[in-house]
Amino acid sequence: MPAGMRVGVLTGGGDCPGLNAVLRAVTRKGISVYEHGILGFRSGWQGPVEDLTTPLTLDRVEEILNRGGTILGSSRTNPYKIDDGIARLKETIAQHRVDALIAIGGEDTLGVAEQLTHDGVPVVGVPKTIDNDLDATDYTFGFDTAVHIATEAIDRLRTTAESHHRALVVEVMGRHAGWIALHSGLAGGANVILVPEQEFSVEKVVEWVEQRFERQYAPIIVVAEGAVPEGGMERLVTGEKDAFGHVRLGGVGTWLADEISKRTGKESRAVVLGHTQRGGTPTAYDRVLATRFGLHAIDAVTDGDFGKMVALRGTDIIRVPLSEATASLKTVPLERYAEAEVLFG
Amino acid sequence: MPAGMRVGVLTGGGDCPGLNAVLRAVTRKGISVYEHGILGFRSGWQGPVEDLTTPLTLDRVEEILNRGGTILGSSRTNPYKIDDGIARLKETIAQHRVDALIAIGGEDTLGVAEQLTHDGVPVVGVPKTIDNDLDATDYTFGFDTAVHIATEAIDRLRTTAESHHRALVVEVMGRHAGWIALHSGLAGGANVILVPEQEFSVEKVVEWVEQRFERQYAPIIVVAEGAVPEGGMERLVTGEKDAFGHVRLGGVGTWLADEISKRTGKESRAVVLGHTQRGGTPTAYDRVLATRFGLHAIDAVTDGDFGKMVALRGTDIIRVPLSEATASLKTVPLERYAEAEVLFG
Amino acid sequence: MPAGMRVGVLTGGGDCPGLNAVLRAVTRKGISVYEHGILGFRSGWQGPVEDLTTPLTLDRVEEILNRGGTILGSSRTNPYKIDDGIARLKETIAQHRVDALIAIGGEDTLGVAEQLTHDGVPVVGVPKTIDNDLDATDYTFGFDTAVHIATEAIDRLRTTAESHHRALVVEVMGRHAGWIALHSGLAGGANVILVPEQEFSVEKVVEWVEQRFERQYAPIIVVAEGAVPEGGMERLVTGEKDAFGHVRLGGVGTWLADEISKRTGKESRAVVLGHTQRGGTPTAYDRVLATRFGLHAIDAVTDGDFGKMVALRGTDIIRVPLSEATASLKTVPLERYAEAEVLFG
């Protein structure tokens, strides 16, 4: 086990609660157990390309475990799309005598990590996606926090819906995968859950909504931002006036609230949760998962096991090839959606 | 002290955390101390007009103290705008032998309450407004909860803004008064706070934003939905494309994020908090205030002190004429805004 | 698939967030999909023995998903230890024409369930343990909530410890298994974590504590109530005076805080979290898991697959023999503890 390596770390892509917990675990174990030096690269892949660095010491990673965001900053820079990007990246790495990289990010960041491995840069990956749409791991950190926040919002919105005998459509994150909608919808007791994996019938939604109103309760509809009605996108044109008489053209949530109003004659409103789902203090679940990912990533680096990423399988952390990170999107299987559907209405 | 009255209660207007706490306090003290009977009217003033009732017993008000919404439901019905509205209301009241009413609501609900007092219906009011814009009372329940929720959202959004070096505009409730913006902005450490009470200069906002970026931090701008730029409404026309390429025409938050992007060249996003601010479990502060309001309202009824509403003055609950509820809007004084302004940037 | 069965349900043992979510899922799917009738037995096994019942209808299970506790009540009654217990239980079941039972509970409750299966009563089990110490399932509902609450407490205590340069010992639940200590300790960034699975060396604890003080930070020690020092129980005798000069003889947490004070000369305090860890609103994670357990339990009943209990394996819900519920305690493996230990100090 080679101690005393120089290990570079970076965080890429969108914000995600738990990034700092990974950085802390990598740094603490790296320094205390392996006597590595840990160098942070700032702003994702932009860091090694433009030589933006910040040393990660034991003191620097104090008090960051429960903080959202990333102390390294992030970006969507792809060094392969920049002139001389890879050359400059290799130069920076050589100059700082960095022996290996840990790249924490989603599909794009890990895609770069995989290519770099083929191009002779030793990298270990840590998967990160709020959306939980990575096939190679049971769960990723950040997802539990996003579901937690969306569920709290649904809990709050339910009392307003009930007080006003009103339908409420809650639009949550998820362009291609409906995991956040499915889990927050189940946890919040949603009366309809709509996911990108399955085109939805407005008629069927209206049926569930009316069934709910008939039972003297107010319906909550949770919809992933990427869900689409049968017949597709062109149906998604809508207008709603705000307090100032301006038309608000919205996404599927706003459109659906409008349709429900028109078809049921009942008041219906949309709430778009947006960025609040991806920031702030991570849940305990995400802190544990992110910490374990960090501990295992620095192990993999020390073992020289490059081209791999850490992943959760059951209750174990395993290593899988980086190529699996980008192989296929993990969408909600039809049987999982059907399992939830029996609770609609 | 006349015991054994029949007291009717109703909740009108928008949802507000703490309504159930008022109902519980009225019912428990009404029954246990005064041996009154308490009759709930459903759906605001619609209840006494259309004879929609539900008895409030000790068992019915168990387990509702910490729940948002109102177990009586609400509406914006105005009996004075309904044919025979007042006659039907009086008939319902007579039929159920109701001696007096407690009306819990905002400007509109209490406006009706005041008129009814002149028309011979004995009413005591309990003020309710998320927006804290009622001049007769230091605070109203629901406001602290709204500020708490907005502040939590700002806390979460800050880490995302920092990670992405991005400006975030958070649009909170407040069409005519900026109290929620002021308090959540102060609590969340906003770098700019914009309120309806004072037209804002986009140039000045951009200055604060750039000052913040120069110090290597990301700016958070909290804006009340009713804030307007100098030059007024016509400037508020904007367009932002969502994930599906649809134009989203928004309120002041979306417009401002757009302007900041254009003028600073930095990424900027808007988050509209919406209805999540007015539902769900009330804070401890609001539960205490709502409970005290309820206890004092049933006292006022028992004392025969009609045409009054309860109000908070310092740490005391006092009674003021119902007319004060609708006399003038309590807006943020310029000196309170100036006090906060020194923290901008 | 036999529809129209009469299914009895009961909850036994200690309180656990998520019980109501199971009841709701069983009832909704049982009624809506299978057209079963669902009968609740109150107070655990006491219900079927003493004929304490309450029907579970769609209306009864509204608004309970996010509430802690159990609307059926619970008890630790064992019908095998009551005269004529089993006979009376069978009589009750026959009288209500109950075709099968769903028993939700821990080791004891499910032990009875297994015996009953052998004695001709068809039962399906749902595992429940805050402590996560059931070998047959990856996780049980309630555990995530307990960890969440303990972690929040640690977050709060850390700022106090830092402000006062003081060591804080946090005693969490876990008599035989250290899962809550391990997960909340990792999530809260504890500087020492002590579990029942491994006797601890006070000398070693003091070493970590002093290491922490030397780095100018305050140490947080998370200790499971069942952890014991090397040399065993007899070392656990302690005394601490409260505000009134009374001696407070405590568990391992109080004892350890005392030892740390004596050996380091630094102030040290113990906080015993107690029952707050097992009540209240379940986390989103626990609501999803409990809901899925409920859905699969009513499936198993409908399939006539008795003597089984539902369990989580990876992301799937599977069925395992009830005997597995009581076969062996799932303790923290030494390698999982060692994984965390590198973060101590």
Add this chain to the structure above:
Amino acid sequence: MPAGMRVGVLTGGGDCPGLNAVLRAVTRKGISVYEHGILGFRSGWQGPVEDLTTPLTLDRVEEILNRGGTILGSSRTNPYKIDDGIARLKETIAQHRVDALIAIGGEDTLGVAEQLTHDGVPVVGVPKTIDNDLDATDYTFGFDTAVHIATEAIDRLRTTAESHHRALVVEVMGRHAGWIALHSGLAGGANVILVPEQEFSVEKVVEWVEQRFERQYAPIIVVAEGAVPEGGMERLVTGEKDAFGHVRLGGVGTWLADEISKRTGKESRAVVLGHTQRGGTPTAYDRVLATRFGLHAIDAVTDGDFGKMVALRGTDIIRVPLSEATASLKTVPLERYAEAEVLFG
């Protein structure tokens, strides 16, 4: 208005959420508006005595607004009880050319501040007490957070009490004043609230408890740590065995749970909330109040208005003589307690 002063700041006494918010406001307004230099003294009055300092810059007070504790550290050091304490304090101040001090603390800290004013050291005070027992101000920061945490705990404990048909005694902070017990008890719907201001009758408590059990609900009793039974302290001797058979001698909460068990024959448990009430993220209310206190304190310093402390009166921040801070304890008035008592049982 003299700009460019050198202002020293310190935090003394027990931890309290909001201290950092005061430091941030003092520093930001001090530097940005008045061009003062702000010097932090560490560990309360120990700082100026032993010359422990840390400069407070704009960067240093970033990201501390929502953090519990105090970045300056605290202590209970009294310079008047240390040999040469005052001389050394004056020397430190002179050496750093500090023109004035802001002392943030409770009765003891502000008592020293007042004496120092008489001894020629210009000081402005900011009141701080979790217990809300300071007569000169309507509320102090930290109190709302403590009530919030205690209320959340009561909410959680209620479901456990109900599930097990058990009485739960929750012991909260408050040695001399019952404000936390009163407010958290009201907010949590406690069935009995006991405060230090009024000796309680165990017989009467048992009556309320039994009344509650008769109505088929579980009683929650909230008791301030300083509450005493009629007949006084000597009644407070109790023993309860923990998991290991050790006797746990406790405070009034444990004693009362024991008494309730003995007298009612029902299970009863005590939970002592302890330090969790005084740490962690402050509520939005406390952040606003603390921020306003800080802004007004630096104003007072700049105005040369020494020997004063800032205070909340209604919705205004005013200045009162420092002597008022220590003049008399603000206890719960009997009529406020009586107001709550009608909700018992």
